[in-house]
Amino acid sequence: MDKRPDYKIIEKEILNLWNKNKEIFKFDINKDQRYIIDTPPPFTSGEAHMGHALEFIWIDFLARYKRLEGYNVYFPLGFDCHGLPTELKVINKLKISKENKEQFIKACIDWTNKMIESMHKTFERLGSSFDRDKVYKTIDRKYEAFVQYTLIKMFNDGLIERKRYPIMWCPKCQTAISMQEAGYLEKEGYLIYIKLPTNNGKYILIATTRPELINSCSLILIAKNKYVETENSLIVSKIYAEKNNLKIIREYDYKELENLEVTIPLINRKAKIISDNDVDYNFGTGIVWICTYGDPYDIKWKEKYNLPEIISISEDGRIISSINEINGLKVEEAREKMKEILKDYIYKIEKINHNVLSHTERSDCLSPLEFIPKEQFFIKIKDLKEKILEWQKDIKIIPESEVKRLIDWINNIDQDWNISRTKMLWGLAFPFYEKDGKIYPVNIEDLPIDPRIDKEKVKKYAGKFFEDETVDVWIESSITPLAILYYALTENKEFNPKELPELFDKIKEYLPVDLRQQGYEIIRTWLFDTIVRVNLLKK
Ligand SMILES: [Zn+2]
Incomplete structure (x- = not known):
């Protein structure tokens, strides 16, 4: 070797070598000693980055090692195409709005294909030994048909x-x-203690982080435990009174409280008090108001007590159908404003750090x-x-x-x-x-189907399709173990949706795949979803 090697030349030579010998990367599903790797299909919203390089070099190591051991290795390369990140690129970089659906989708297709071309080149330049003939894209017609077929299968199985x-x-x-x-993110917030007047002239004290949901409240829940009345006519859990050194006037058994009724301030709605084993006696005052819907518990309680569903928040996160002072405000603004509007009923406000359910899967959201x-x-x-x-x-x-x-x-x-x-x-x-x-599901021979585009196919069903809904992107990537086998079984064959059921049964014979390399941050999405989907489908 040259003392001062020119890596640019060497790289070209090696790439040529691999390209000339790409047959050695070829997997033959009909041969024995299979070793199947379920590679993570990268999102195609942008170019390949260092993370992809690292990931694919690891897989490449393993694939080459297994080949040297004599295995018939399947190292597929796939691309996961749909999703919000691509939409945002098209909106922000190409300045194309979503108003014209067809134009927008076309722009997404163009963007995606461009990124795939670039990524494909990058993986080749990395010397990656993926099977050149079995590259899949989740927007291939045959991939889309396959995903839709799995949905129909699950639907027919009642899943x-x-x-x-x-x-x-x-x-x-x-x-x-x-x-x-x-996921939950720790955020700063306020715990607001609100006095709710009772029909015996006292106040039930509740603590909430979401006062802006006041108009959605229709029930007060207490624990099956001891409550007290303090010198300011506040009714709270005994433990709260003791912790805060409040002077206790009398004790209440929870059953006594159930005979009372409260009035929700500002909206003057009467609400019952009910005791429930699931109320956390030790949190706040040991009393909660139930609003549709402040958190996941409210959903359970709404169902349990058959409460009316009173919606106070719109899809764009603004207050609706509530009191005039906060209608139209963003949730956070309304929360702030409530401190002022409710001031006659506020006992105190505590600054707290609490866990807020958030869109954690997207770090830019x-x-x-x-x-x-x-x-x-x-x-x-x-x-x-x-x-x-x-x-x-x-x-x-x-x-x-x-x-x-x-x-x-x-x-x-x-x-x-x-x-x-x-x-x-x-x-x-x-x-x-x-x-x-x-x-109803559509007929298999009509797959893939997109009611936004395939107007002719749609017509014959004379039903309402769900044009404003698309499938969670993880539905597409959570069947990669099945999809890569599907691609291996259908290589060089013309796509025919009618063959899907038969192919599907055949795929099952090759399961499970041998290896998957994946990040820990997608255990709850890609891995979990795959375990659920593949196991439900292979039954
Ligand atoms: Zn979001």
Whole structure:
């Protein structure tokens, strides 16, 4: 070798060598000794970055090592195309608005293809030994048809339903999100103690971080424990009075309090007091007001006590249908204003740090989330906790310390998986329609279908398609173990949707795949979603 090697020349020579010999990277599904790697398909909203380089060099190491060991290695390369990041690039960089749907989608396709071309080149230049003939894009017609087929299959198995439910809503992104995309962020806030007049001339004292939801409140809950009246006629938990050195006038059993009624100030709504085992006696005054919907507990309590659903927050995060002084204000502004409007009823205000449910999956959003009832599609996972805990045992996670992250997350499931995304244009359409109040899947031979574009296909069903909803992007990437096998089985074959059911059965014979390399930060999304989807689908 030259004493002063010119790496630019050497790189070209090596790339030429790989390109000439790319047959050695080829995986043949019909040959034995398979070693299948489920590579993470990068998002195509931008160019490849250092993270991708690192990730793909690791996988490349393993793929080459396994080939040297004599394995028939499958190292696929895929691209995960849909999603908000691309929409934002098209809006901000190309200055194309979402008003003209068709034009916008076309711009997203162009942007995506450009990024894929660039990324593909980068991976080649890295000397990555991926199989050149099995590159998949989630916007390939055959990939889209495959995803839609899996949705139809789950629907037919009773695993997908459409229902009206308070969903997690990001007012900033203006879309629904799933619990996999949400998390708690510690934020500064205020705990506001509000005096609610009772019909015996006293005040029930509640503590809330969300006074702006006042008009959504219709019930007061207490713990099954001891309460007291203090010298200012405040009714609080005994423990709160003692901790704060309040002079106790008399004690109340919780049953006595249940006979009282409170009036919600400003709106003058009468509300009952009920005792409930789930109320945290030790938090605040041991008394809570239930508003639709301030947090996930409110959803449970609303269902349990069949409360009216009074919505105070709009999709863009403003107060609606409430008192005039705050109507139209942003939630944060209204919260601030309530301190002034409610001043006759405020006992005290405490500055606190608390955990706020936020859109944590997107680091450029992080907005607090709201619960807004909407009719959407859900995968029924709420009651699958035990099964998912069993399924995860089939996977060996390295390092083992990360298993805990997955198990904690599974134990955390308390709601179904909302898979509808509204206001998102750059996404896959649902292969369902509604007719006479019932949901039906389309025929397999019509896949892929996009009601926004395939007007002819749609016409014959004479039903209502869900044109304003697209599929959660994780639905597309959570079947990569199946999709890569699908690509291996259909290489050089013309796409025919009618073959999907048969192909699907064939794919199952090759499961499980052998290896996946992935970041810990997507354990709760990519890994969790894959475990759920693949196990439900392979049944
Ligand atoms: Zn957001």
